[in-house]
Amino acid sequence: MHLTALFDLSLIGRADTTALEYYDAGGTLHALTFGQVEARANQMAHELRARGVAQGDRLCVHITNRIEFIDLFLACTRLGVIFVPMNALYRERELRHIIGDCDPKAVVTPSESDELYPDGAVLWRVEELAAAAAERPATRLLTPLDGDEPAMIVYTSGTTGAAKGAVLSHNNLAANGVNLVSCWRITDADRYLAVLPLFHVHGLGNGIHCWLISGCLMRLAERFDQRTVASIFRDFVPTLFFGVPTMYVRLLDPAVISDLDAKLIGASARLFVSGSAPLPAHVLEAFDKRYAHVILERYGMSESLMISSNPYEGERRAGTVGVPLPGVSVRLVGSDDALVADGEVGEVHIRSPALCAEYWRQADATAAAFTDGWFRTGDLAVRSADGYYALRGRRGDMIISGGFNIYPREVEELLLEDSRVSEAAVVGVADSVRGEIPIAYIVAEDGLHDSVLAERCRAQMASFKAPHAFVRMKALPRTALGKVQKHMLPPWKQ
Numbered sequence: 499m500h501l502t503a504l505f506d507l508s509l510i511g512r513a514d515t516t517a518l519e520y521y522d523a524g525g526t527l528h529a530l531t532f533g534q535v536e537a538r539a540n541q542m543a544h545e546l547r548a549r550g551v552a553q554g555d556r557l558c559v560h561i562t563n564r565i566e567f568i569d570l571f572l573a574c575t576r577l578g579v580i581f582v583p584m585n586a587l588y589r590e591r592e593l594r595h596i597i598g599d600c601d602p603k604a605v606v607t608p609s610e611s612d613e614l615y616p617d618g619a620v621l622w623r624v625e626e627l628a629a630a631a632a633e634r635p636a637t638r639l640l641t642p643l644d645g646d647e648p649a650m651i652v653y654t655s656g657t658t659g660a661a662k663g664a665v666l667s668h669n670n671l672a673a674n675g676v677n678l679v680s681c682w683r684i685t686d687a688d689r690y691l692a693v694l695p696l697f698h699v700h701g702l703g704n705g706i707h708c709w710l711i712s713g714c715l716m717r718l719a720e721r722f723d724q725r726t727v728a729s730i731f732r733d734f735v736p737t738l739f740f741g742v743p744t745m746y747v748r749l750l751d752p753a754v755i756s757d758l759d760a761k762l763i764g765a766s767a768r769l770f771v772s773g774s775a776p777l778p779a780h781v782l783e784a785f786d787k788r789y790a791h792v793i794l795e796r797y798g799m800s801e802s803l804m805i806s807s808n809p810y811e812g813e814r815r816a817g818t819v820g821v822p823l824p825g826v827s828v829r830l831v832g833s834d835d836a837l838v839a840d841g842e843v844g845e846v847h848i849r850s851p852a853l854c855a856e857y858w859r860q861a862d863a864t865a866a867a868f869t870d871g872w873f874r875t876g877d878l879a880v881r882s883a884d885g886y887y888a889l890r891g892r893r894g895d896m897i898i899s900g901g902f903n904i905y906p907r908e909v910e911e912l913l914l915e916d917s918r919v920s921e922a923a924v925v926g927v928a929d930s931v932r933g934e935i936p937i938a939y940i941v942a943e944d945g946l947h948d949s950v951l952a953e954r955c956r957a958q959m960a961s962f963k964a965p966h967a968f969v970r971m972k973a974l975p976r977t978a979l980g981k982v983q984k985h986m987l988p989p990w991k992q
């Protein structure tokens with residue numbers, strides 16, 4: 499199915515209804531009807547076509563949450579252009595990798611500096627692009643396509659090596675959006691507060707798709723900012739909120755949300771959903787006490803969008819990610835690829851209509867990720883006798899911090915580029931707010947100060963990947979074959 503046909507339920511079907519509230523660069527709030535969202539998308543589609551962007555081309559978008567992100571996503575969808583969102587926090591190393599891998603027609607950038615982008619990349623400033631689009635006709639441009647055509651490439655650090663591009667089709671995104679709107683009872687009466695970054699599938703694959711399929715009212719914030727989140731909740735009075743556990747931890751903090759505000763927010767809200775990282779049972783319990791809402795935890799990943807969810811009606815079981823969504827098949831297998839019994843830990847394998855068919859131009863990685871039609875998630879889980887799944891860590895050593903994925907090898911390689919560092923191992927340690935934080939164990943010359951390494955990490959990579967501490971070692975524990983034994987590293991003392 500063409501995603502635009504699904505979005506037309508609102509863009510056409512509710513053209514005169516208020517669709518979206520968003521802040522401009524100066525912080526002023528604006529509102530648009532679905533018809534106005536549709537018109538902006540058409541103007542942007544005309545502008546992209548005038549710039550030679552055609553079906554199958556990739557367009558990289560490296561901006562934070564703003565109205566132009568939606569214009570560009572909708573314009574690409576209707577032209578059959580492959581939308582490639584890039585984490586706004588990514589720095590030169592990550593951007594060079596993604597742009598080199600997907601070979602885009604152009605990169606849409608904020609009006610900041612160029613040096614972040616590799617030589618030869620065609621850069622379009624988002625302000626200039628938006629101004630040009632505003633001069634274009636608002637008549638519909640639509641490229642007919644089959645639903646299995648790619649709509650998006652989402653780069654994910656996954657469990658092995660550098661980030662790979664999960665290719666999500668129109669059908670993948672449609673199946674996921676329709677599932678969530680029906681299973682979570684989202685309707686046009688909802689008021690969805692969008693604070694998640696749109697450059698990840700949680701904010702884009704779930705948030706934007708649920709908004710357009712249901713026709714609810716969405717308020718788009720640039721990000722979840724603990725200093726302003728109370729005023730936005732008070733002003734917008736959302737019924738629906740998608741967040742990562744770190745956001746829920748922040749919402750428990752009386753310095754962020756007062757007791758009175760918490761009561762009011764809880765009284766007007768219908769549903770709080772959590773995902774992208776495990777939600778600690780104590781956070782779910784504390785949130786219920788404070789907001790009188792049991793957070794609905796679900797499980798997904800960039801490659802497959804949503805896999806399982808706690809029920810909307812029925813027990814939302816703390817510490818679990820519920821049961822498979824409609825159409826999704828899950829099995830748990832042991833290291834010998836044999837099915838494990840209920841109560842035993844196994845690797846999560848899935849089949850799903852929302853599952854990507856491949857990693858972009860990575861035939862080997864794609865083949866390695868699938869086994870007789872099942873996708874190997876790299877996540878470990880256990881299934882209860884009544885069918886609830888609980889996650890039990892990951893096969894790889896990926897770290898999830900504040901809902902952002904960090905692949906330790908990427909950070910270790912950066913640290914080892916400094917000749918004064920001879921060994922490096924990065925691990926995730928528990929953190930009450932972010933779930934996990936990266937800590938680096940290094941063998942390095944005494945003269946090399948930690949701050950030099952920290953600064954280098956933040957200059958070259960997204961800030962959330964920078965190790966929060968460096969532990970100096972004489973040598974790293976290794977097996978006889980020389981592989982670092984991360985589980986033998988001494989525990990980090992804050």
Ligand code: MLC
Pocket residue numbers: 562586587694695698699700701720721722723724742744745748773774775797798799800803899900901902961962
């Ligand atoms: C945080 N920062 C952002 C940002 N979020 N910058 C731009 N856009 C955003 N969305 C920056 C801040 O400026 C700051 O930068 C640093 O991150 C830490 O910010 P903070 O104020 O300390 O925020 P904090 O309270 O720690 O909360 C961080 C957070 C953020 C929860 C707001 O981690 C976040 O938005 N996480 C969501 C990640 C996400 O969407 N994951 C979904 C992946 S898809 P500096 O430079 O000062 O450090 C997936 C599949 C699935 O996993 O199943 O969903």
